[in-house]
Amino acid sequence: MDNFNTLELHTDPRGVATLWLSRESKNNAFNAEMIRELILALDHVSSDPNLRFLLIRGRGKHFSAGADLAWMQQSAELDYHTNLDDARELAELMYNLAKLKIPTLAVVQGAAFGGALGLISACDMAIGADEAQFCLSEVRIGLAPAVISPFVVQAIGERAARRYALTAERFDGQRAKEIGLLSESYPAETLDQQIEQWIDNLLLNSPAAMRASKELLREVGNGALTPALRRYTENAIARIRVSPEGQEGLRAFLQKRAPNWQAESNNKEPRR
Structure with a gap:
């Protein structure tokens, strides 16, 4: 560093x-x-x-x-x-x-x-x-x-x-x-x-999903509805659904358990 x-x-x-x-x-x-x-x-x-x-x-x-x-x-x-x-x-x-x-x-x-x-x-x-x-x-x-x-x-x-x-x-x-x-x-x-x-x-949230959401909202901008933006948002949700964290999050929700990124956070002590 x-x-x-x-x-x-x-x-x-x-x-x-x-x-x-x-x-x-x-x-x-x-x-x-x-x-x-x-x-x-x-x-x-x-x-x-x-x-x-x-x-x-x-x-x-x-x-x-x-x-x-x-x-x-x-x-x-x-x-x-x-x-x-x-x-x-x-x-x-x-x-x-x-x-x-x-x-x-x-x-x-x-x-x-x-x-x-x-x-x-x-x-x-x-x-x-x-x-x-x-x-x-x-x-x-x-x-x-x-x-x-x-x-x-x-x-x-x-x-x-x-x-x-x-x-x-x-x-x-x-x-x-x-x-x-x-x-x-x-x-x-x-x-x-x-x-x-x-x-x-x-820390409850999927790291990959937060990154994807930030990129998504930057692309959406002021929300003007255009054919290009519609295609972008369709592709965005399809990509995140098949991603490793998207799959893990869906499985965890259906199985009524914590997703692995929450478990990892709980097992790590903060350093101040």
Whole structure:
């Protein structure tokens, strides 16, 4: 496994990977090194066939304060083409996270500003503390949430994205749930307990079926009914039914027993 300066990547025997943003002294703010290491970490996760899903978390008080001030100062002194290279690196991170084959869950506490909202939005699901604070803060410093905007719009919708990108208002975890950025919002003191419940629930599911469902939903998109999409969905269910895990799941259901992926998870102690 790669040795990172700004991250920690942990996996446990159950197939649960946790990617920690680990610049606690900088409130886990992004810089060029963290973005590059996040890309490398996602490559590592993507190449491990034993992983079932990925959690993204932030060490310390805050999930991420957005862009690092020193990095932003350096960016202000760069020419257009060098800034374009930086933007392409950030876009690679966001698109790679969105396209990751296994399910992804962001867990948010404290502040999540600027680019951190892109990271959260690019995940399949997100949970957070009621007291967490979110902000698309770019316009306050003369910038725009450009690279992350497609992911934010997909997560919260065009109308809400317009409001929060143009006003730079802060909103809390409960409001984040209302607009769809968070799947659920909890009191901060219960967040770790809730994470374990999410993990336990995901471990009930077929790893192959979760990957297939994620690929399916990416292809379905906004659900526009087309002949091509109909053929795709017909083939998708036929493939999963004859797959090893599809056959095991059907047999287990009919025989009223737990499928083998649940038994394997129960026999493996988590490593924290």
